[in-house]
Amino acid sequence: MTKVDIPEDSLYGLANLPYGVFSTPGTEPRVGTRVADSVIDLGVLLGDDVFTRPTLNAFMSRGHEDWVATRRRITELVSGDVPAEAVHEVADVTMHLPIEVADYVDFYASEHHATNLGRLFRPDSEPLMPNWKHLPVGYHGRAGTVVVSGTDIVRPCGQRKAPAEPAPTFGECRRLDIEAELGFIVGTGSELGSAVPIEEFERRVFGAVLVNDWSARDIQAWEYVPLGPFLGKSFATSISPWVVPLLALTAARVATPIQDPEPLPYLREHEPWGLDVDLSVAWNGHEVTRPPYREMYWSPAQMLAHLTVNGAVSRTGDLYASGTISGPDKNQRGAFIELTWGGAEPVDVGGEQRSFLLDGDEVAITATAPGTDGTRIGFGSVTGRVLPATEAQR
């Protein structure tokens, strides 16, 4: 038996206990939790086969009461001595995609982001569409292309046409961008033809991850009318490997900004709440922006209620992301197209002036939030490095 030391300032104290899927050399992926600088093998700790699976889906599908009981049990056990064979150093493990993604939806829930993008993509119109303050605008993305943090991102190729060009050309994306987002994972689903009422959010949603919704802005701008973004997004969506349970985020709840006009009844919460999660985006190791999740207009519960109000099926493993998190200030914008105003106002990246991503660039998004015990808890990070397009792609 051994004791896991938890330094007072650890972002992975007992108030966090995120779930992830890890392996050590020569072993199969399985479920663990992170405590300080250790990864605890939950199959070994709890003696429950559900944690020997290669994704969290089977555990999540057990439902909210099981999540509560499991968290309590882990807290108890980790506070005492744990079997030495359950403990691995973070540095010794490989992290895997934590969930089998069922459907992936991306929202557009930041008023600052939607306004900025509207100005950039449609300079001659009102930046916010008439529907924007009435419903959380969203669209389906490609579930098969959700990858875990650390996966290299091959620069996508595709059709793009600058406004001044007479016809589209094929080639490498010239405006490769990121979107810093928070993603929510559905733990227990709902049947065809039945909506998830807004108050069921807490029982349905298992946890949250960081999302980098990589975006090819030139491909997107040419393709997206009238059916929305497609190949400009579907080449890669990265998520952080540690799923922070919703149960760990109770101290992070904050009221959403005032919603005016008042939403329709199915979107009304007693007190709509978002999360006080502070993100940071590092470009080649240099922090360039700090998107604040508390500024998001639409709440996570509103997004889920909207998503299912038409009777759409929801399933264990559904991932829905918030859309780019942008605050009111320039250094709070969660996409480079906003941060650099379409490339017109480059930013300083370690002494270089940059607008969009170059081959070899690396982006790391990290985040922390208040924990229930007065500490802060960490989401870890979602990272990715841009590789050049392959010869075959070009």
Add this chain to the structure above:
Amino acid sequence: MTKVDIPEDSLYGLANLPYGVFSTPGTEPRVGTRVADSVIDLGVLLGDDVFTRPTLNAFMSRGHEDWVATRRRITELVSGDVPAEAVHEVADVTMHLPIEVADYVDFYASEHHATNLGRLFRPDSEPLMPNWKHLPVGYHGRAGTVVVSGTDIVRPCGQRKAPAEPAPTFGECRRLDIEAELGFIVGTGSELGSAVPIEEFERRVFGAVLVNDWSARDIQAWEYVPLGPFLGKSFATSISPWVVPLLALTAARVATPIQDPEPLPYLREHEPWGLDVDLSVAWNGHEVTRPPYREMYWSPAQMLAHLTVNGAVSRTGDLYASGTISGPDKNQRGAFIELTWGGAEPVDVGGEQRSFLLDGDEVAITATAPGTDGTRIGFGSVTGRVLPATEAQR
């Protein structure tokens, strides 16, 4: 042993041999093929466990050479005597969703449909967007809400706002519609970062099904800017239970309409080909339109090449649909919004004047195509009945 009789005019002769998943009372879903009015249990016929699974995915993932060999073997065996316990009457089986859907994409490949919808949704603009003739426009739909033919369709609720109304209201869809489409099922996928070249279509795509992409036009019209259709589509997408193998459709190949401007190289085929599939849409038993698949502008191979050109992952079980099939004539339009011109020109449905779907209405889409032996082969049908919205939904 027994012999399966095949009448000369059967749509399920040896030139067809579609794959589906069936069960008989008290037994588990498993894979079969349809021959005339019989369903042949392929696990029993071929003695291969891959056909005892509840979906076609494991079989499809074996790849093209296996599909060819299996088809040859089934043809041989079914021509002679087969074990009596392998044979069931069509009337005695229940059909299930034949595949586990990985990602679902819906294209917009009919020029007639895109032009009609453009006129209806954006009366003040050019009906075809500038990108339309350069790339097959498409978007991701909700994989979890793909259901098998025969599943009841609960009328969706949601936000809708008619142009003259000052604000959106919540309630039942008032403009419930269909879209008659053909769907293609990916048998073998491709890796992140690698495109599927257009000439690989035949080796990657396993077969085709009929699709009814149920559409809530009032919800769609209000929500779809700027990120595309979402809840107006995600409440139900029905597919026919029998997957017609691409190997059965060689005699149905026809040249696509002339493509002008010439597509970019990654979308160029030696000879772009579509399929001479004749669809028929019956509304409460009355045929109201006959959409011709041969009129589709973009070919099935072009859609797959486009879908993956950015390096998006494709997987066994991916479903991509053509978008509404509409021909140049009014009685060839594959959606009721086009057929009735937004409701302004109702159609006769057994003596009643109809525009959009009423509760209790039933829609059946059927189709046939030329077979390789001079006969015609059938796709079967995709049907669905509209149920009223439940009290809880409203």
